[in-house]
Amino acid sequence: MDTSSTEGNMDTDGDISSVMGFSGFGKKARTFDLGSIFEETRRTAIERSRHTLDVRQKEMGASGECSSHAPVQKDTEKKASRKEDVDSSSSDSELVGPMPPRKDSNQEEDHDLVGPPVPFDYEATQSDSEDDEEDEDDDDNPVKKIPDSHEITLVHGTKVVSAMALDPSGARLVTGGYDFDVRFWDFAGMDRALNSFRTIQPCDCHQIRALQYSITGDRILVVSGNAQAKVLDRDGFNKMECIKGDQYIVDMVNTKGHTAMLNDGCWHPKMKEEFMTCSNDGTVRTWDVNSEKNHKCVFKPRSVQGKKVTPTCCTYSRDGKLIAAGCQDGTIQIWDRNLSVHTKFHCRQAHSSGSDISRLSFSYDGTVLASRGGDDTLKIWDIRNFRKPLHMADGLTNYFAMTDCCFSPDDQLVVTGTSVKKDEGNGKLVFFDRKTFKQVYEIEVTNGSVVRCLWHPKLNQIMVGTANGQVKVYYDPIKSHRGAKLCVVKSKIKEKHAEALTQEYVITPHALPMFREARQRSTRKQLEKDRLDPKKSRKPEPPVSGPGRGGRVAAHGGTLSSFIVKNIALDKTDDSNAREAILRHAKEASENPYWVAPAYKKTQPNPVFAEDSEEDEEAEKEPEWKKRKI
Template sequence: MDGTDFSTDDDEAMREFLPTGFGRHDGGVNVEAQIERCRRPIVDERKQAAVKDKDSDDDDSDEDSEDEEDEFPVSHELLIKTHDRTVTSITLDPSGTRLVTGSTDCTLKLHDLSALTPTTIRAFKTVDPFVSKASAPTESHAVHQVLFSPHSGSQFLVITANPQARLFSRDGELISEFVKGDMYLRDKNNTKGHTAEITSAAWHPTNRERFVTAGTDSTVRIWDVNKRMKQEEVIVHKSRAAGSAGMTRMTSIAWGTSAEGNGSVVVSAALDGSLVMWSGEGPFHRPAGEIRDAHQRDTWTSGLDISADGRLVITRGGDDTIKLWDTRKFKTPVNTTSHASTSSQYPTSNIQFSPNSGSVITGSETGHLHILNPATLRPELITPVTPGSPLVTVNWHQKLNQIFTGSANGQTTILFNPKLSHNGALTILSKAPKKRHLDDDPSFTTDMDPLGMAGDPVNTSGPTPGSFAARHPTVGLTASGRSRDPRRPHIPAVTPFAKSTPDEKYVRENIELSSMRDEDPREALLKYQPKEGEKSVFTGAWEKTQPKTIYKEYDSDEDEPEAKRAKR
């Protein structure tokens, strides 16, 4: 065939049909496009309303809004939906690679931010704090607080709704469980641990071996991580409120550096409305400062934090107020502002200083993130995160410069700005979306369209009609870890006892006469009973020498002795 029969169009069509090379081709990933899909449509509702009322040029307003967006890391967001109930606490290790969240579903979720991809945003491990290394869980309690050690990312502290604090490794392995005190001892100074539920905890700002806990038994206890059988110090707070009999519940606690810079301070809030401060290095027999009516009595002060320089203390009370205090003049609040409280329903609602103490962040019952000016307590930015669902916990990580929030709908949100933030969510978005494997659980895998980012939230409550999970109900695993495929048998976990217990096959093949254990002893003896005319197998040697038994025979009852008749 002559080559002139092919036209230019045929050549181009052939090039499109045939591959240009062999082997696997990497299409690459458009990182900027993935990050842009995470951009939040609304950043600041308060200032957006002000811009509408303000008569100014469009160019000027656009420049102002861009400057405001770059001031805080809230221009983009990434969603993590792994809990079934309210996210009560969020913590990250100092490097910002390990994320641990606690919830009222009584579980901890461990996430490795450096290993996640845009389509596989899920926890690599789920931990029940009450599952020890040697036994099965006997009870479950809601998780109040999770705290990574600020000095090392190798361990984190877990506070649940019970009197015992627990220390875990960064991989979710239980290291130690601290002792519970004797609830029948009247003097709380003589108990070795908390006798009632622990509500809050904090690490020492400089000593990696120490942490403090506050409980509903009206005590604050200082612990050493290497001594789990008894606390180092006991501080009994005796309430002066009338009718409380000297006992009250400690609602929150914080441990920070002192304003002088040569020590530390412990500040705790109580249910009687008081705010108490102690020297972090002792003595602890009396507080360094106490404010009786810091907040309204019998309201739960859930939020408490100390600034980086140790001069300011911020509290969020159950009386719908946020107050700023000075540790050097610990008598009256420096400033007060009104803020609707969520502590009655969510007692772990917190408030936190930014890493440089230049801002204060907290959530609201409407699902908005509030960034306040610490000097005036006026909002600098109010942005919706989970509208309609209360925002419970917040965490502003220093190294990543990203804000992590937990809401009542079980959602964890990462707020960031590509110009200001580092790693974390940006590391996730810099990777190519991973294709879903056949054995992946669809409830933990997001589609490429929502991308687990901004926009409509991903529905992980169950398979939607027409989805991959609905068309293939036998693919993946159930929540309990069993296979959805009925043809695949469930392999039970091998316990240490089962490893040392021989099975029936081993006993039958290796132990002699083991089959006799299934026989009836009476039937086994009757097999050797001699028949008529046969010689006995076991007693035949004594048949000739055995004497004949002779019994006296009685013809009637009259011939029997009187003693036998009387016994009858």
């Protein structure tokens, strides 16, 4: 290092500091002598390697008894050497190079042990490796990933739960049914009572056919039994209603909206403003939320003869480029979203002719389509070869036009529900392996048909809507996240009873001071005062003890009604003839007068009655027809 240049720089710094008026430029930078650092590091490495060689030679030359203690001595020496290295490195703060190895707590504990080393257990190691392989097999087994160890029940009503949807984050669940109600469930706000926080009837007296959240979770599509779909906001307020078309126009392309009952609907998976509906008028229409006066595009399913066919379900592909519709004649028709005239894929005999296809669902990779038919079958199709199904499962009873099927989040399982008649068994949730399409698992849900099923990928929880008005939520405390786990840990909130004890406060600002009522400052204190007042609190009267007081009768049960029943209702006298009942007391009234006669007893004159004359006697002897009429 050039000392002259260093001195020149120091002089220059001093001149600049004197000119600018301060003592210096602050703390000087630390300098390092790299040559000495490298030399010291090389010496330390050589000493460490020599020490290691000496220890190995001692171990190889020692006897059997000494060899049993050699590992302890070796470890002790290693420990000491490591401590010396750490001390040297900590004392020399200017050391440059890699940090010394960190001390292992397990090794230190082993170093403190005195005795022969633990022999190597080959069987234990082999069993551990087998356990690891079993764990890996469990990870690969899709059945182990089904979250069904715990469940909760949400009561929607008494009728079929025909629609169900979860928002993308999994915080809220909406359910709709044949009872025209749409219920909102908030997992974070619910307690163990599991009550919905809002219930509405958005479509009046029309059954709810489908519900779905948009990709952003701020809108809900409501498809009901009428011809107009509705869009609600997150809290259930109406945002948009589709227009109804003219039912007298033959060509459905020339109408602005649907003219018959809706069957299904869904949101576009990429565009938050677009959704799709299908109807009994034979069309599948796409809509824009911002223009409710007209549809965007119309797709018309056709049969082999070119006749109109009713679509029963519709869905988008995962990328939103394809639109698929299942029809009443058992066909599956798929269009390109931008080409509405001709179908891109078409399978004429996907399901039995005349059977309604209840659900179409694309896999997460977008290459496989699952279809649930009204002919009690479940099929999966390869979009690239759409002539024959890849696999098929039959014997899955289906009584509803909206029975679901879906894929698991890892795309390895296909899930659907089965229907049962009333009191003839339990509805089941059936799981099939996607590759082999063998039934690998099933869950008995309830004594009713399983209509809707939904497996949320973020929550890893399964929602099941049944025909008896219940929604089952299956989850696993370890594999699942949030959702039902948030509400089952909360205790029930005690309901606060409404007490109408306080009088209504009438505000009279211009009343005289002597008539003005004091304003209530605290409602709680007033409630406590009124609680002590028996009249304001309407305190029930205590039971009467003894013979009775205050007009209350204590005998025969202590109530007036019991006294009347005992003394009057059980009286055996017959008062059906009023005249006989009065004359029964005539003799006693004449002998012992009580009301009128005693008042005039002293002043009443003796009665004088006229005596019978001879004319009267003769008149009595005359016949009736000769008597003079008076």
